[in-house]
Amino acid sequence: MYNGRDFVVADDRSEILAWLSPLEPHLRHNDIRKKRVKEVGDWLLRTEEFVSWKNGDGEGESQKATIFCSGNLGVGKTYIR
């Protein structure tokens, strides 16, 4: 694939992405999401803090760019083997 403008070809794209990082965090995400239970955690998505953080535009009350969800559950490990 040659886009005609700046020499980025498909092979280059994957090479550049691999150079940016050899890690594949989506694999862990997929493992965890497969084991998730429907509706568990939906309350979190409805909290005022989450909604205002997600929709915030950096002005006024919604200027908080970060949200920190704290909990001790699971002893910090995804799965205890």
Next chain:
Amino acid sequence: MVFLTICDYSSLVIDTLCDEPGEDGEDNAVACFYFDSSAQKEQSATSVLGALLKQVVSSLEQIPQEITDAFRRHKKFIGGRDLQLFEIVKMLGNVSSAQRTFLCLDALDECAGPDHAKVLLSLKDIIEMSPTTRVFLTGRPYIGDEVEKHFPEGTALVSVTPPTGDIIRYIRAKLAESTTSGEMDLKLEEEIVKTIPETFSEM
């Protein structure tokens, strides 16, 4: 053995952000990193920010010129140089400005001490460069003060204590997934007996 953990909540948030289009109808860029104390080597600040950068860049149709140029420049020397943290942070700040970007990091307390602070400082720099970028963090409560310290414009705080409904749904689902073999029933029973009191002790 399976437990309901903070990662379950993180993955739900990440999927929700991926599925919801932004206000302008454009897709959000979403990048995530799950810290794991058993993988310290792979979670230096440089590795973590590099992994986030890669995910944001892969969501773009075209790799930005800044990154292509840097790749060509670095490739020329000593068989290919890697990026330094400050270069990654600058690139991530730039690419995040191009669309609504969410950076999600799970279990920050599982990241080793010095890198921990570097990760937070880097995120702070990225938000300064790209004020519409949103950062989602989870971790044990004791790191809350450190998180707040790094983001002077304010951090929204949510305490994740699963309501009873979550615990019941979770246990029912895990029961339904079990096989009918006697051995599994015994194991599962053991798990339930252990899980319920532990989870409730958090409440």
